[in-house]
Amino acid sequence: MLDTAPAVRTAPDRDDPGPARPRRRFRPGPYLLILPTVAVIAVLMFWPIVQIGIMSFQKVGTRQLRGEPAEQVGLDNFRTIVDDPFFWQTLRHTVLFAVVAVVLTMVVGTLIGLLLNKLGRRMANVVAGGVLVAWATPPVTAAIIFSWLFGSTGGLVNWTLDKLPDALVGGGWDDHNWFATPLSTYTVLTICVVWQACPFVAVSVLAGLKSVPSELYEAARVDGSSAWRSFWSITVPLLKPIFLLLIVMSIIWDFKVFTQLFIMSGLANRDAFNLSLYAYSEAFGSLNPKLGMGSAIAVVLTLLLLVVTAVYVRVMVRQGETR
Amino acid sequence: MKHRKLRAIGFNALGVIVFVAAVFPVFWMVSTAFKPDDEIFSTTPHPVPAHPTLDHFSSVLHDNVAEVSFWTYFRNSLGLALATVLVSGLLALLAATAVARFRFRFRTTFLIMLLVVQMVPLEALVIPLFLDLKKLELLNSLGGLVLVYIGFAVPFAILMLRGFVAAVPKELEEAAAIDGAGPVRVFFSVLLPLVAPGLVATSIFSFITAWNEFVFAFTFLDDQDKATLPMMMQYFFGHNGNAWGSIMAASTLLTLPVIVFFLAVQRRMVSGLTAGAVKG
Numbered sequence: 001m002l003d004t005a006p007a008v009r010t011a012p013d014r015d016d017p018g019p020a021r022p023r024r025r026f027r028p029g030p031y032l033l034i035l036p037t038v039a040v041i042a043v044l045m046f047w048p049i050v051q052i053g054i055m056s057f058q059k060v061g062t063r064q065l066r067g068e069p070a071e072q073v074g075l076d077n078f079r080t081i082v083d084d085p086f087f088w089q090t091l092r093h094t095v096l097f098a099v100v101a102v103v104l105t106m107v108v109g110t111l112i113g114l115l116l117n118k119l120g121r122r123m124a125n126v127v128a129g130g131v132l133v134a135w136a137t138p139p140v141t142a143a144i145i146f147s148w149l150f151g152s153t154g155g156l157v158n159w160t161l162d163k164l165p166d167a168l169v170g171g172g173w174d175d176h177n178w179f180a181t182p183l184s185t186y187t188v189l190t191i192c193v194v195w196q197a198c199p200f201v202a203v204s205v206l207a208g209l210k211s212v213p214s215e216l217y218e219a220a221r222v223d224g225s226s227a228w229r230s231f232w233s234i235t236v237p238l239l240k241p242i243f244l245l246l247i248v249m250s251i252i253w254d255f256k257v258f259t260q261l262f263i264m265s266g267l268a269n270r271d272a273f274n275l276s277l278y279a280y281s282e283a284f285g286s287l288n289p290k291l292g293m294g295s296a297i298a299v300v301l302t303l304l305l306l307v308v309t310a311v312y313v314r315v316m317v318r319q320g321e322t323r
Numbered sequence: 324m325k326h327r328k329l330r331a332i333g334f335n336a337l338g339v340i341v342f343v344a345a346v347f348p349v350f351w352m353v354s355t356a357f358k359p360d361d362e363i364f365s366t367t368p369h370p371v372p373a374h375p376t377l378d379h380f381s382s383v384l385h386d387n388v389a390e391v392s393f394w395t396y397f398r399n400s401l402g403l404a405l406a407t408v409l410v411s412g413l414l415a416l417l418a419a420t421a422v423a424r425f426r427f428r429f430r431t432t433f434l435i436m437l438l439v440v441q442m443v444p445l446e447a448l449v450i451p452l453f454l455d456l457k458k459l460e461l462l463n464s465l466g467g468l469v470l471v472y473i474g475f476a477v478p479f480a481i482l483m484l485r486g487f488v489a490a491v492p493k494e495l496e497e498a499a500a501i502d503g504a505g506p507v508r509v510f511f512s513v514l515l516p517l518v519a520p521g522l523v524a525t526s527i528f529s530f531i532t533a534w535n536e537f538v539f540a541f542t543f544l545d546d547q548d549k550a551t552l553p554m555m556m557q558y559f560f561g562h563n564g565n566a567w568g569s570i571m572a573a574s575t576l577l578t579l580p581v582i583v584f585f586l587a588v589q590r591r592m593v594s595g596l597t598a599g600a601v602k603g
Binding site: 027029030031033034036037038040041043044045047048049051052055060065112115116118119120123124126127129130131132133134135136137138139140141142144145146147148149151153154156159195199252255256258259262263266276279280283284291294295298299301302305308309312313316317 | 338
């Protein structure tokens, strides 16, 4: 990236005549250019975050939607949540899903990235193109396609499992309902999300691998190092920043997964809720909307992600992304 | 030598497996969309339709979903996406120019803000934005939804565009300025044509953001004749759960444009998301 800094940086004040002249003339240009964006982000992102914070201490229901002032309830919303075993169940779902999905995404994505790096150019382009198709699929359609693949009648997965020897996979797959229990719902969700997310990891890892000088690997091979050893001693340390970034982004994406779960399992299936679905359902899911409760759950989700975000920003700043 | 050849075959075989696994769900969607019903529910699945039919597509395009025609959903989605692209493209171009061309106080703060904003769980913002739009009487209007989408699309668009602006040699602008062009003229005659490819890539990304979005549209829009394509899909799927042929035909119509656009710009998207992380 071109560094335009020297051209506009003011010269050192060698011949500064004194305090009468300001050291640098204020130029409104750049501020005017970013003003619309700052306004949009302030109104559409930062103010709503403040609002969730305020509302999490309020009761906001049907009467408030009609225009009555909100009722201050202090920590009541949070107390209700913490005392409710259902909240802990959704939190468990959220965390377990994120852990499994992130690990799988990283491992599968990295392996695909390594493979793309080993393939010839033509083959690599074909495979990369195919992998990108998965990435490009809209979340709503991805969820619907996987619901179809795992469908109980006519679904391809059940058919395949039914044809496989019973000794291997057990019997009775014929019209197995994958969306009957949270565990199997999340299995399908995990496959769907990992399918969509690992291309991004693969392509990023590939971009990173291309930047590692091949002499390093040759030298290691001459010294008798195995491929496994080379991966852990050369690739991983050199690509550490990009791995860190990918892990953080995956955690954030998987923690707040909503659309796919909403389509696959829906608001009626409370057993399979995660935190975002729980918050949404409290706020909008019934005839008795509890927007304050929903906000409190959203606050918990945001706080959890804030920790991860802090790591992300630190990495980005260290990488010089804000220079 | 023989060992190396075997290895190459092994890698290529793995490549084929990865390709098939990645493409298969989308292939299965398209293939189902072209199958007559008896093949869809046949006890022995056909990978490729034996008697391909356009019935499902024609029923999606001609029959109404929730009493609204496909073309209404399509028009709403397209309008939302285009409006998002236009406004967020303009905002992003201005801000990207500021960031790439000027040093100013709060520049780093601004960039950090863009990074942080991308990590905000958007789903958590549904509740307050719902109330805000309700107060402004913008709920249940495509205009209100465009506002929200602009907020989502702009931060990433700036981070992506600033690389393109920075890549335009400053000397070109200076030369134009020396020849007597004012800043506005320089912007339109020098900078804009040169960042146009970047602007196209960024626009496609913003387009996809708006085109794919589901949660906010679902929550904010009440009237079915204002609904978007993803909302149509959700309704269709929820109410005709077993009409897989038509569901897959509709999915195909929603998905294929995105995939085509996406393949066109993916290279730039990756660099926008992780730019710098591989600098070395």
